[in-house]
Amino acid sequence: MKSWYLLYCKRGDQPRAKLHLENQNVVCYYPEVDIEKVVRGKRKMVTEPLFPSYVFIQFDADTGPSFTTIRSTRGVVDFIRFGALPSIVPDALIAELKKIEAQTEGVMSGLPQIGDTVQVTGGQFSGFDAIYKEADGEKRSILLVTLVNQQVKVKVGNQDIAWQKN
Structure with missing residues (x-):
């Protein structure tokens, strides 16, 4: 068998x-x-x-x-x-x-889509909501974080990003 x-x-x-x-x-x-x-x-x-x-x-x-x-x-x-x-x-x-x-x-x-709202879960911007801009290599991403009513580009490790998958 x-x-x-x-x-x-x-x-x-x-x-x-x-x-x-x-x-x-x-x-x-x-x-x-x-x-x-x-x-x-x-x-x-x-x-x-x-x-x-x-x-x-x-x-x-x-x-x-x-x-x-x-x-x-x-x-x-x-x-x-x-x-x-x-x-x-x-x-x-x-x-x-x-x-x-x-x-x-x-x-x-494995990554959010451009324009998706994400939350930073680690690092210096932990707790911030951000907008996913683009990938920066295999391990980082560029996000738009609002600081003092202005959007600023920041590089964050992919392990420190959380988002709701569609």
Whole structure:
């Protein structure tokens, strides 16, 4: 009977491992998500794994391929295990992950949109409401903060910004 297992892969090798595992007739589930990120100062859509370095696989251990064959597959490091044998992942968990993935189809934005009202949660402007202006690299943003009835541009770390996502 087919069961789901979780594999740990070499960093960035999930696509390679998935390709080689599928060539061995192993069912692979490798959830990915589209994320809007700032790359080299520009907003860009990037597809990233939901669980970096992990691939869910489904196969029948009695009929093959063997655990050793799968562990020897290019890009695979080892099974996730508790004790001597690889742990079986419940079918209900995989079904729930697929359901959630289908519901959240689309873009997850890592930053507010230009013109969004944000609140500064840390640093010297903590507690201030501001207007999001633009990204300043990957870790900072430029905000418009009202000081003495005038809007002033300030640079704030992204970890110090809170906003209501639409």
